Amino acid sequence: MAAAARAKQCGAGRVILMDRDRELGGILNQCIHNGFGLQLLSQELTGPEYAEHFISEARDAGVETMLDTMVLEVTQSKQIVAVNRDEGLMRIDAKAIVLAMGARERNRGGVIIPGMRPAGVFTAGAAQRFVNMEGYMPGKRIVVLGSGDIGLIMARRLTWEGAKVEAVLEILPFPSGLTRNIVQCLNDQGIPLYLSHTVVDIHGEERVRGVTVARVDSNLRPIPGTEWDIECDTLLLSVGLIPENELTQDVGGELDHVTGGPVVTDEMETSTPGIFACGNVVHIHDLVDNVTREAWTAGEGAARLVAGQQPGGDTVRTRAGDGIRYVVPHVLHLDNLASRDVRLFMRATRPAERVQVEAVVGGEVVFSKFERVVRPAEMVMLTIPAGKVSPGKMGPGKAGPNRAGLNTVSPNCADGGPQPELVVRITPRDRDSAAEGGEKA
Amino acid sequence: MSRETSELTCIVCPVGCRLRATVEDGQLVDVQGNSCKRGAAYALDELCAPKRTVTSTVRVEGGFLPLVPVRTRDPIPKDKIAQVLLDIAKIRMDAPIRIHQVVAADVAGTGIDVIASRSMSRVNAPRAE
Numbered sequence: 001m002a003a004a005a006r007a008k009q010c011g012a013g014r015v016i017l018m019d020r021d022r023e024l025g026g027i028l029n030q031c032i033h034n035g036f037g038l039q040l041l042s043q044e045l046t047g048p049e050y051a052e053h054f055i056s057e058a059r060d061a062g063v064e065t066m067l068d069t070m071v072l073e074v075t076q077s078k079q080i081v082a083v084n085r086d087e088g089l090m091r092i093d094a095k096a097i098v099l100a101m102g103a104r105e106r107n108r109g110g111v112i113i114p115g116m117r118p119a120g121v122f123t124a125g126a127a128q129r130f131v132n133m134e135g136y137m138p139g140k141r142i143v144v145l146g147s148g149d150i151g152l153i154m155a156r157r158l159t160w161e162g163a164k165v166e167a168v169l170e171i172l173p174f175p176s177g178l179t180r181n182i183v184q185c186l187n188d189q190g191i192p193l194y195l196s197h198t199v200v201d202i203h204g205e206e207r208v209r210g211v212t213v214a215r216v217d218s219n220l221r222p223i224p225g226t227e228w229d230i231e232c233d234t235l236l237l238s239v240g241l242i243p244e245n246e247l248t249q250d251v252g253g254e255l256d257h258v259t260g261g262p263v264v265t266d267e268m269e270t271s272t273p274g275i276f277a278c279g280n281v282v283h284i285h286d287l288v289d290n291v292t293r294e295a296w297t298a299g300e301g302a303a304r305l306v307a308g309q310q311p312g313g314d315t316v317r318t319r320a321g322d323g324i325r326y327v328v329p330h331v332l333h334l335d336n337l338a339s340r341d342v343r344l345f346m347r348a349t350r351p352a353e354r355v356q357v358e359a360v361v362g363g364e365v366v367f368s369k370f371e372r373v374v375r376p377a378e379m380v381m382l383t384i385p386a387g388k389v390s391p392g393k394m395g396p397g398k399a400g401p402n403r404a405g406l407n408t409v410s411p412n413c414a415d416g417g418p419q420p421e422l423v424v425r426i427t428p429r430d431r432d433s434a435a436e437g438g439e440k441a
Numbered sequence: 442m443s444r445e446t447s448e449l450t451c452i453v454c455p456v457g458c459r460l461r462a463t464v465e466d467g468q469l470v471d472v473q474g475n476s477c478k479r480g481a482a483y484a485l486d487e488l489c490a491p492k493r494t495v496t497s498t499v500r501v502e503g504g505f506l507p508l509v510p511v512r513t514r515d516p517i518p519k520d521k522i523a524q525v526l527l528d529i530a531k532i533r534m535d536a537p538i539r540i541h542q543v544v545a546a547d548v549a550g551t552g553i554d555v556i557a558s559r560s561m562s563r564v565n566a567p568r569a570e
Contacts, residue, residue: 034512
């Protein structure tokens with residue numbers, strides 16, 4: 001919605017928003033908890049309110065919407081094949097396409113839990129839809145596997161609706177949800193969180209009767225002898241989201257195997273020219289505000305492409321260095337780095353305190369910021385101010401005009417070829433001066 | 442005289458700043474680690490009079506969905522949450538509903554209203570299941 005509105009506001013002629021649901025807003029409509037929009041709208045809204053804000057914005061901007069419409073295929077030549085009840089099968093030739101399909105939940109098959117296959121095993125998001133939009137409770141005694149945000153939010157929600165949440169189990173030694181959700185969803189409700197624990201068996205034939213849980217070792221393998229049983233009628237899974245990229249894969253663009261989403265430029269353009277992507281399709285976010293920021297970039301990028309104003313010239317590839325699991329976007333235009341602030345989103349590999357997040361080009365730290373705490377669950381944003389990276393800083397011979405693949409994101413550049421790199425890394429604060437100048441990858 | 446220093450996580454927004462706050466006789470004398478002024482206010486509230494925004498749902502007749510999401514307009518005292526939830530559970534509404542329409546005024550004697558978190562159009566035909 002934000003991408004569509006922004007594209008229209010930036011002068012794109014005709015913008016169509018296609019959604020397979022019967023109303024706009026997607027998953028926001030079932031996220032009835034508060035905490036949305038604090039950064040961008042300076043208000044603490046619930047999901048539906050946040051959605052309604054952007055539905056109005058899209059409508060006011062003149063975006064056309066097609067609901068109950070399933071996009072079946074997107075082609076390299078930017079043709080969309082879609083179907084709905086009113087129009088039947090449609091083929092639409094677009095000048096630019098923004099993919100914003102979001103993510104799907106990892107399910108029981110995705111984490112391979114042994115045991116029986118009774119009723120009562122749900123993903124946290126499915127339970128959220130039942131409780132918040134359909135008016136059904138999934139069960140009365142609940143165990144949550146995984147400490148993802150939806151699972152934490154649902155632990156509180158189900159408690160507030162009268163269920164007993166027996167435990168939340170997290171296989172990793174640290175929570176995967178936001179700290180604020182640990183505080184207000186678990187600690188406030190007195191729900192125990194067991195780190196380094198997992199479900200090793202599910203009991204029950206017709207309906208879940210209980211689960212066996214165990215402590216895991218540093219290789220995440222259950223430790224024999226540490227098992228115990230928890231009686232419950234429902235197991236909720238909050239074990240991660242997977243970017244929804246079937247359409248992206250059909251187009252044949254380059255994917256990032258860490259994020260599970262497409263490789264994108266700082267315009268949020270995928271490696272297929274004219275096809276953009278934003279939000280959880282690209283990488284899993286924890287804050288909706290960042291999804292919207294990305295969507296604005298994608299909308300602007302799409303409008304610029306249509307207007308023939310795309311940045312040309314050399315590009316630099318980003319790479320995750322020490323302490324960073326991934327960084328998005330993957331490709332930055334030097335023109336953009338010179339003329340506007342460029343925002344990088346990244347996740348830390350492990351929790352750390354008092355660190356510098358550094359952007360390094362050719363061994364030189366071009367920009368850095370201090371973070372008191374970084375956690376894998378909480379995305380880190382580094383905004384490189386305009387002009388911090390200029391062609392001169394790329395080092396001799398690194399950003400020459402003769403480099404192959406000018407202007408395009410070539411999959412061949414993925415593995416460190418001749419393309420210059422911007423490495424993002426995390427270094428402890430006190431080693432600040434010692435670490436400077438030495439690129440460690 | 443009671444002077445107490447606590448470590449707490451600010452939950453005003455999803456950033457989750459880690460605060461170290463010192464309270465003396467119901468007054469905040471020091472707070473560190475907050476990245477905005479809301480953090481200081483949160484620390485004082487959390488240590489002296491903790492509050493939470495409550496979100497839930499209310500049954501709707503004739504709506505696009507059988508439920509409408511609702512929330513307290515402002516955070517309410519933490520010890521009132523159970524009563525607020527019980528009061529919200531008793532409410533029945535008729536569609537259409539406007540976003541931010543008052544669902545229950547002065548819920549559970551908190552002085553704070555419960556408001557609708559979304560608009561909900563009226564659907565006359567029974568909802569397709």
